[in-house]
Amino acid sequence: MSDNSFELYAFWRTSATYRVRVALALKGLTAKERIVDLEKGEQRDPEFLKLNPMGAIPALRVSNDAAPLTQSLAILEYLEETAPEPALLPADxxxxxxxxxxxxxxxxxxxxxxxxxxxxxxxxxxxxxxxxxxxxxxxxxxxxxxxxxxxxxxxxxxxxxxxxxxxxxxxxxxxxxxxxxxxxxxxxxxxxxxxxxxxxxxxxxxxxxxxxxxxxxxxxx
Amino acid sequence: MSDNSFELYAFWRTSATYRVRVALALKGLTAKERIVDLEKGEQRDPEFLKLNPMGAIPALRVSNDAAPLTQSLAILEYLEETAPEPALLPADxxxxxxxxxxxxxxxxxxxxxxxxxxxxxxxxxxxxxxxxxxxxxxxxxxxxxxxxxxxxxxxxxxxxxxxxxxxxxxxxxxxxxxxxxxxxxxxxxxxxxxxxxxxxxxxxxxxxxxxxxxxxxxxxx
Known part of the structure; x- marks a missing residue:
């Protein structure tokens, strides 16, 4: 799965999803968004729980072979490590x-x-x-x-x-x-x-x- | 200031201070502990606020020339970057x-x-x-x-x-x-x-x- 096939499980208003959207954009990466409607409780749908048993968003799927990444700061560090430019952390x-x-x-x-x-x-x-x-x-x-x-x-x-x-x-x-x-x-x-x-x-x-x-x-x- | 002169502003029972104590020990580093008694409100003492205006512990002073590091996870990442062995993060x-x-x-x-x-x-x-x-x-x-x-x-x-x-x-x-x-x-x-x-x-x-x-x-x- 190339970065063009990232999938971001997301909802419009959450702060943590916002962080991942900005980081992806700054890195020049795109992700197909899959809406998980928290108002409707879709984070507890069996289909989503199969993907992410915690029922939490954001979740970023970066590979068909790996569970989606969770926790916005962990996702930001992953993006920084795998797509270092432009850097979102200083060097020192x-x-x-x-x-x-x-x-x-x-x-x-x-x-x-x-x-x-x-x-x-x-x-x-x-x-x-x-x-x-x-x-x-x-x-x-x-x-x-x-x-x-x-x-x-x-x-x-x-x-x-x-x-x-x-x-x-x-x-x-x-x-x-x-x-x-x-x-x-x-x-x-x-x-x-x-x-x-x-x-x-x-x-x-x-x-x-x-x-x-x-x-x-x-x-x- | 060598690692032997790290200073850790700490209190006995806090979860975040515990994390820094364990990480220092695993890295084979030592820090002189400076007790900030949260029961007595010492985190709001003017002397401590001069060092760390947030009045938060843990704070790890690693250099006389730099403000103490704060936020336990940021401190753990700093220790990982500056004292890589033994690694506390996997390689991939x-x-x-x-x-x-x-x-x-x-x-x-x-x-x-x-x-x-x-x-x-x-x-x-x-x-x-x-x-x-x-x-x-x-x-x-x-x-x-x-x-x-x-x-x-x-x-x-x-x-x-x-x-x-x-x-x-x-x-x-x-x-x-x-x-x-x-x-x-x-x-x-x-x-x-x-x-x-x-x-x-x-x-x-x-x-x-x-x-x-x-x-x-x-x-x-």
């Missing part, structure tokens, strides 16, 4: 550590707190109504972006993008948060460095084309 | 993607849901008492380990350890969850493959010595 170990640390602040510290399975527990068992859930989302999105702001504004390696003047996986993970915040009508205030870098990314077609509202299955904005 | 990209995916199921999908800042919000603002918090912890620890069980039991690459017969960062992240579950008196049932692999790891001194109860500042078990 300290720089790579900084970029990965920034990426994890979004993908590990922030996003897992606001996913559907957490909403299901808080609304189903702890009495969260729509307003309380939105406040919960807003809190963790904002906490995450403010922590990013603090680092990006203070650290000397910040440039046009999170790390110098080239896009890295830190930018992809950073932009994946506001990309879904807009889906839920949430905006973080007081994060000017974040806003500047997100705007720089969104001026690139690889980011702009990954906007959730531009994906198949998305509602009109 | 598909294997590396599988190992990173398993690691992220623990470090990103599971652990961030049960950290102190989440406890603070749920107990302080949403009426969680001690019992409700423990049920929350138990739910997410168990969900995470059952998902690991499902993959480890089904996937052909599972061996003595998560991926074949050599320890990888997947094992480190897997073991970091039961290591803190015991601190809170929580045990997951029905995960025999997980239990087998955790036991194989804990038979190694590099894992056993990282047990939270063996660290400076830990209470008697």
């Amino acid at each position: 170990p300290l720089g790579r550590a900084r970029v990965r640390s920034l990426a994890l602040m979004m993908a590990a510290d922030t996003h897992p707190l606001v996913v559907p399975r957490v909403r299901k527990v808080l609304t189903g068992e702890h009495g969260f109504d729509a307003e309380a859930w939105k406040a919960w989302q807003t809190r963790w999105f904002t906490t995450g972006l403010q922590a990013m702001e603090q680092r990006l504004a203070a650290e000397p390696d910040t440039g046009t993008f999170c790390h110098g003047d080239r896009v890295t996986i830190a930018d992809i993970c950073l932009c994946s948060i506001p990309a879904v915040m807009q889906v839920f009508g949430i905006k973080a205030e007081g994060v000017p460095t974040v806003d500047r870098i997100v705007a720089a990314c969104n001026a690139m077609p690889e980011f702009a084309d990954a906007d959730p509202f531009r994906q198949e299955g998305a509602p009109a904005r | 990209p598909l294997g590396r993607a599988r190992v990173r995916s398993l690691a992220l199921m623990m470090a990103a999908d599971t652990h961030p849901l049960v950290v102190p800042r989440v406890r603070k919000v749920l107990t302080g603002e949403h009426g969680f008492d001690a019992e409700a918090w423990k049920a929350w912890q138990t739910r997410w620890f168990t969900t995470g380990l059952q998902a690991m069980e499902q993959r480890l039991a089904a996937e052909p690459d599972t061996g003595t350890f998560c991926h074949g017969d050599r320890v990888t960062i997947a094992d480190i992240c897997l073991c970091s969850i039961p290591a803190v579950m015991q601190v809170f008196g929580i045990k997951a049932e029905g995960v025999p493959t997980v239990d087998r692999i955790v036991a194989a790891c804990n038979a190694m001194p590099e894992f056993a010595d990282a047990d939270p109860f063996r660290q400076e500042g830990a209470p008697a078990r």
